[in-house]
Amino acid sequence: MAPAEDDISIEEKRVYAGSAGRTDAYVATETGVVRAAISGDKIGEFELAVRAPARDVAVLGRPGTADLLAVATAEALSVAPVGDDPAFVPAGIGPAVAVGVHGGAFLVADAGGAIHRVDVDAEPGADEISGIDASRIGSVDDPRAIDGPLVAAADGVHRVVGAVGPSAVGGSPTVEAAGLEDARDVAGTGVPLAATSTGLHWLGNGWMTANEGDAIAVAADGDGHAMAVVDGDLRVHPGADGVPAAPTGGVVDDGWDADAWTDASLPVEERPAALGYGPGVSVAVTDAGTLCVDAGDGWRHQALGVPGVAGVALAAVE
Template identity: 40%
Template sequence: MPADEDIGIDEKRVYDGDERETTVYVAASTGVVAVSVVEERVGGFELAVRCTARDVASGPAGLAVATDDAVLLDAGDGARSTAGDSGERFVETGFGAASAVAVHGDDVLAATDDGAVARYRDGEWRDLGELTAVARMDGDLLATADGVYRALEGSLRHAGLASATDVAAAGVPLATTSEGLFQLGNGWMDVADGDFRFVASDPGAADGRLGRAHAGTDDVLYAHHDGDWSTATQLDRPIVDVAYGDTVYAVSEDGRFAAEGPDGWRHQELGVRDVTAAVARTTTE
């Protein structure tokens, strides 16, 4: 589908009469881009924080960002009030440089390039242990060069597979490797073969039930709907992550944002590069 007309990075457009507001946060080398969407319509986008963003995650604890300097957290109005007169939206948590971040309930999990993993709770970081090359995190799951690990209260436990490139924790755990896509059942069950670069699942899924989910290689995007996996589309640009709101949102490494509509995908160039992750937050007025 043809790309929509480009919008400047600081321009905003407002849709009147919509009760639900969804913002998709995209982590890129120039910072975190906040994309306002109403279903498949892009309402505008802006740079929410300037940094080298390596990962972004969302949950009850707030919106967490892993950067090459720090782990940033936007926990809402309460967090902004503690920032003093500066009114900064994102505040530093004292972790330092991070390669991956996740939100697990009211806690934040983060990992360094060296594989040190810690849990943030009540304003303090608590060490959980060290792993080899943490690639991605989601919920309490970590994808590492040595397989999938689960973050326990004060430690880390191996949860299977010899290596993993990404994980998705909601509903039924998923994992990807350089050889395939796996779903946790009676052990890790093979869903599809291929060199997968990401996997994502709808955080609103009930425990034990897999809802909307996507996984992608460089060439193919796979989708899970109504209990079955299928090939969603052949890719002209590899997708690095998918986020979920009233519809499905995908982003490529070179900054093309896509929203799934009734007649296919609508596209918008964000004007950023080196995109690594995306997450959606929806509020109802």
């Protein structure tokens, strides 16, 4: 596919990426998974990296070596090291509907509602996977999304508790109900957030309502910054000193109530459908398939030409 209209040249891109770094955005759509290169707020070339309808996508960061990419499709969950020509390996899980990352492993929901932990073996620097260990740890009713230890489902928010990951010791992980109903999306990094049919909620002394309305998506970076889609509008939590970021909740701070969120306008008249954060960038992808990126100086955008957006994940490349 062609580069963005306002993209810099290839020569300039190399220089820019050297100073601003490069992040690849992986967008799950009904056409497949689109990979788009981002340097700061510049959107570079993009291509169809997976040619099968995708329901969700997640990136497991691995310091010092290539990240791992997981793609959930109607056929299976597949995993590959991030790269120009990823070699995907089936994870041994049937039709998958949601995938996330927690404790150095993937958490995956299959079409039947079972939640699985997936540990992946891949040597540092290798472009192939040497082994995958998948184990079922619980189940929920109609899973929709996974982020960190949280699972969004028709029967509310659930939390994965216990040891997770290849180096985990002591006790197997399990899935426990955490409250609310009809959860569409969750953010499990920092203060827990949940998007439900009744609004956007944050976990303090119980679940508290930040915004009433029909909430469909939420994302957070763990440093007090967050985004959510409520009644079709993008709401942003800009972060502030003193706002707690407790991964287990139990906060008594009101820094996440309605007054802490502001309206944000994307550069296109389209409904945001998927949200994500990368190193120094905020990303929103619309249901029409437009990728919007903000590195601190306002939104830039590029139409990807692939509707039916289901999720987005970001991988640091350079």
